[in-house]
Amino acid sequence: MLVLGIESSCDETGMALYSTSAGGSLLAHALHSQVAMHQDYGGVVPELASRDHIRRVVPLLRKVLADSGRSLPEIDAVAYTQGPGLAGALLVGAAFAEALATALERPSVPVHHLEGHLLSPLLSRTPPRFPFVALLVSGGHSQLMRVTGVGEYELLGETLDDAAGEAFDKTAKLLGLGYPGGPALAELAERGRPEVVKLPRPMLKSGDLDFSFSGLKTAVLTKVRELPTIDEQQRADIARGFQDAIVEVLVSKALRAVATSGLKQLVVAGGVGANRELRRQLDARAGKARIAVFYPELEFCTDNGAMIALAGALRLQTAGDRGTAGKATGAFQVRPRWPLHCI
Structure with missing residues (x-):
């Protein structure tokens, strides 16, 4: 089975072809990032x-077909991101996917964006096996999930306000860094001195698996206002203190979730999952606890079509097993707000 995946939930247009033959393989993927276009704002x-997604979907489709050596009639199903995300951006991908699936008389598979991230480590050379605990950390979401199988997700904890990635971006703005702020702050933190700037660890000892990062951002604002001027080393020290605080909370709660679940596998996915310090700390502490940690390849940490193609293929196989798979009808809706544990 050959599945086309389309991602258009925010500021990246992704396209990929995934084959379920011989255990499954990613045949081709292409991505266009809008970062340069949005930097001025x-x-x-x-x-x-939304307008940029319209310009990119056809060229990206042509590219993945050319790169894979496949043709449109060979596509067996079209998967696309139905939500959550920006409504207009989602509509572009959904309309294109449904139109293509209808024209080809193939099934269409609406996919939850976070499900794509959650399953993306399955694209790696050494994938996890169900069941596992997943830490989803991105610009809009910070969640801990128990994953029993495809579509079987139990929410263990989530952020009560700002997500980790959102806190990174807002703090980067406070420090005068450009867009996207998260990667810029992480790079600056590499030059910071540990323990020079001490910031709170929100909800670290709350006794549950929820997160809260808005207060940490406010603590950074207070530090910045206390200084009459800020040189480059002071900015790096603040960035280091901020990153250390977020990483400690994420690592502690993720490992607590694994211990509470009785499982021995942890999946880390989403854009913040690419953070080098988070990976270093998780690997070190998980190793001592004999917990296996799985990450997606770096190119699949951010939004991409490969994870949507994979999730669509797995969803379609499940639907086929239940006798519910069918051809697209052309009717569709997008879901800008859509809790993962409610799918």
Whole structure:
């Protein structure tokens, strides 16, 4: 089975072809990032994002077909991101996917964006096996899930306010860094001195698996206002203190979730999952606890079509097993707000 995956939830247009033959393999994928376009505005402009997705979907489709040596009639199903995300951006990908599936008389598979991230480590050379605990950390979400199988997700904990990635971006703005702020702050933190700037660890000892990062951002603002001027080393020290605080909370709660679940596997996915310090700390502490940690390849940490193609293929196989798979009808809806544990 050959599945086309389309991702258009925010500011990246992704396209990929995934084959379920011989255990499954990613045949080709292509991605266009809108970062350069949004930099002048300091963040994503939804209308501009939607218009750019329209310009990119056809060229990216042609590219993955050419790179894989496949043709349109060979596609067996079309998967696309139905939500959550920006409504206009989602509509572009959904409309294109449903139109293509209808024209080809193939099934269409709406996919939850976070499910794509959660399953993305299955694309790695050494994938995890069900069941496992997943830490989803991105610009819009920070969640801990128990994953029993495809579509079987139990929410263990989530952020009560800002997500980890959102806190990174907002703190980067406070420090005068450009867009996207998260990677810039992480790079600056590499030059910071440990323990020079001490910041709170929100909800570290709350006794549950929830997160809260808005207060940490406020603590950074207070530090910045206390200084009459800020040189480059002071900015790096603040960035280091901020990153250390977020990483400690994420690592501690993730390992607590694994211990509570009785499982021995942890999956880390989402854009913040690419953070080098988070990976270093998790690997070190998980190793001592004999917990196996799985990450997606770095190119699949951010939004991409490969994870949507994979999730669509797994969803379609499940639907086929239940006798519910069918051809696209052309009718569709997008879901800008859509809790993962409610799918």
